[in-house]
Amino acid sequence: MPGKWTPSAPFPADVLAGARVVALCLAEARPSVLAVSSLRYLTGVALALPITSLAEPARVLQGGLAWVLSIFAIYLFNGVTDITEDRINGSGRPIARGGLSPGTATAVAAGAAVLALVATVGLPGPMSWIIAVNLGLGYLYSGPPAALKGSSGGTVAVLVLSGLLSYLAGFTVATADTGGVAPTGLIVFAATATCWMVMVGVPAKDLSDIPGDAAAGRRTVGVLLGERVSSRLMMVAALTLLAAFCVAVVIWEARLAGVLAAMAAGVTAVVAAGTRVRVRAAEQERGARRRPYKTFMATQHLVHITAVLSNI
Structure with missing residues (x-):
């Protein structure tokens, strides 16, 4: 049958193409940024608890997935809106060099935003709002009608709020059942x-x-x-x-x-x-x-x- 794959056969072309798109989107979203975003969330978890306490690992991982998906969506969309300046600055990221189409990147970013919200199901209630607000900030930073990235004041406001939300997300997941104070x-x-x-x-x-x-x-x-x-x-x-x-x-x-x-x-x-x-x-x-x-x-x-x- 067409498209059938066996261990001895090569991967179908559509699977390879999909994997390539995902890899390009990850590169566009800046792996170093995704990594430090994960670390901010984990720091919120680690510093929220006494050294002798441990949050539920599965819940921590789920919360981390939701947070990183939101950051991935934000930075991928930012790459779509930064094409002109990225090319002038000589950026080697996939969209600027023509390796990833803006339309595809936008669709993947939208899908990631939806998945980020879905990933909050079963987590403490405030996590849904934290992820939604972070996605909203990301859109306001890069999207129309007046992208906040155009000014230093707008950039600072978004960075401060999103940065604090990352630690709040980790704290919220870690202390869901205790109502602890930071x-x-x-x-x-x-x-x-x-x-x-x-x-x-x-x-x-x-x-x-x-x-x-x-x-x-x-x-x-x-x-x-x-x-x-x-x-x-x-x-x-x-x-x-x-x-x-x-x-x-x-x-x-x-x-x-x-x-x-x-x-x-x-x-x-x-x-x-x-x-x-x-x-x-x-x-x-x-x-x-x-x-x-x-x-x-x-x-x-x-x-x-x-x-x-x-x-x-």
Whole structure:
């Protein structure tokens, strides 16, 4: 029969084509972003509980699936709406290079959004609202009539709200049956990590995207202030945030010493990368200008992994 597959036969063409589309969509949604989004959720779970307690693993996994599906849908749709600036900036992501059609990506993003909502069935009631609000923020960020990504203020607002929702999602799933209050450690960490994403991540990303953002009419920090000022702002913000985090850990006696050490290492790396951009701005290729952003992302992963491992 046509389409029948046996272990000795090659996979049907439609299966291979579907797998290829999924792989391209995952690449467009930025695997590093999906990974850190998972870590934010898991940090919300880990810091919500005493070290001796464990949330129900199946429920934690289900909640994580719902959250990551919502982020996948948001970033895939963002890729669809970013074609012009991505091509000007020389992005190698599938849509910009023509490997994935915008129509297909939009359909997959819509399907993922629906699945994210379906995945909340059986979870604590607030999770449905958390996922719905996150999807709404994602659409407002990238979609018509007035995409919030066009301004620094809109970008910051969406990042702050979505970032806090990620920790709230983990906390909600972990404490569903207890009605617990968020511990100080979680509050301090969530506030610091969200500020890191906004105060350091936004200018770091702008450094490599200035030409495309300007062509698309965006009023980002990089477009408004230029490459050198943006890099200086990023470095000052990183150092200031590290100092504030240190003070908060001491004052509120938060059990985040390991996270503080990880952030200190990350801040050092970000400042080094930013200094290199400032000194050699005229010579930088896009890949070199992306070093601060890659360092920022690596620091995000490091501090979240440290937080999770320190509390399991």
